[in-house]
Amino acid sequence: KAGVTQTPRYLIKTRGQQVTLSCSPISGHRSVSWYQQTPGQGLQFLFEYFSETQRNKGNFPGRFSGRQFSNSRSEMNVSTLELGDSALYLCASSLAAGFHEQFFGPGTRLTVL
Amino acid sequence: AQKITQTQPGMFVQEKEAVTLDCTYDTSDQSYGLFWYKQPSSGEMIFLIYQGSYDEQNATEGRYSLNFQKARKSANLVISASQLGDSAMYFCAMRPPHGGGSEKLVFGKGTKLTVNP
Numbered sequence: 001k002a003g004v005t006q007t008p009r010y011l012i013k014t015r016g017q018q019v020t021l022s023c024s025p026i027s028g029h030r031s032v033s034w035y036q037q038t039p040g041q042g043l044q045f046l047f048e049y050f051s052e053t054q055r056n057k058g059n060f061p062g063r064f065s066g067r068q069f070s071n072s073r074s075e076m077n078v079s080t081l082e083l084g085d086s087a088l089y090l091c092a093s094s095l096a097a098g099f100h101e102q103f104f105g106p107g108t109r110l111t112v113l
Numbered sequence: 114a115q116k117i118t119q120t121q122p123g124m125f126v127q128e129k130e131a132v133t134l135d136c137t138y139d140t141s142d143q144s145y146g147l148f149w150y151k152q153p154s155s156g157e158m159i160f161l162i163y164q165g166s167y168d169e170q171n172a173t174e175g176r177y178s179l180n181f182q183k184a185r186k187s188a189n190l191v192i193s194a195s196q197l198g199d200s201a202m203y204f205c206a207m208r209p210p211h212g213g214g215s216e217k218l219v220f221g222k223g224t225k226l227t228v229n230p
Contacts, residue, residue: 031216043204043220056217088156094216102216104150104158 002027004093004105012111018079021108025072025093032074033102034066037088046089049074050096078110086112115140115207117221124226126195133180134190134224136205142166146208147188148218149179153201161203164188195228202226 005024013019025032033048045058049068066076072093078085088109092102116139126132138147149161164172164179172179180189192199202225206218 033216033218035218035220042222043206043218045217045219048216050216058217090156090158092158092216092218101160101163102148102218103160106155106157109156 004091004103006089006091006105006108008108009106010109010111012113013081014113015081015083017081018077019081019110020075020077021089021091021110023074023076023091023093023105025074025091026103028095029093029103030072030096031094032068032072033092033094034074034076035090035092036060037090037107038084038086043090046076081112083112086110115142115145115209115219117205117207117219119205119221119224121224122222124224126192126226126228128197128228128230129194131191131193132195132226134192134203134205134226136188136190136221138186138188138205138207140186140207142209147179147181148206148208149177149188149190150204150206151199151201152204152223158204162190192226197228197230200226200228 007022031050034046037043047057052068063079068074088107090107092104094102118137145166147164151159162174162177164181176193178191202223204223205221
């Protein structure tokens with residue numbers, strides 16, 4: 001069974017640009033969550049989706065947005081990139097709420113110059 | 114609000130010895146889940162072990178066991194017979210109650226484990 005896949009794995013952008021990251025959950029999983037990991041702030045929750053609906057959102061500015069498609073694949077978008085957005089962005093999938101295992105993808109490492 | 118505290122920024126252990134990584138948590142919820150994840154230098158978060166707040170027995174998964182002390186709000190990870198491949202960052206995390214409509218995980222700052230040959 002294929003794991004969680006994230007594309008691209010590495011990305012370099014400049015300030016002011018926008019970026020879209022993609023996450024494909026494990027087949028059959030309907031819940032997708034996104035996290036940002038930085039050396040200073042650690043792992044911070046961005047948002048989560050279940051059946052195309054955003055269930056929860058972390059404390060991030062409106063420049064960070066996401067969506068989930070009918071096949072459970074999810075994208076997150078960051079507009080007007082800032083240097084501080086440089087981070088490892090991790091996606092996690094689980095079957096549904098209440099299932100205790102969340103499986104993470106390899107992450108997308110975003111560098112903003 | 115939920116909070117996870119990992120007080121050991123770094124730990125060293127000799128190969129084949131056991132090591133305990135500390136994790137304390139703070140929550141007002143009665144029902145919650147506790148997780149440990151391993152993150153090698155490659156960046157991927159690898160699920161290790163889970164403990165539900167109502168589980169009466171400590172969770173075990175191979176060489177990993179979770180020393181769950183609910184009254185003390187601690188959920189320490191014990192790795193037995195350490196291997197060189199265990200060198201990585203280890204994160205303790207908490208999830209809100211079942212049925213809360215959220216899979217959001219709250220993570221600690223992590224502990225960097227180095228296994229020496």
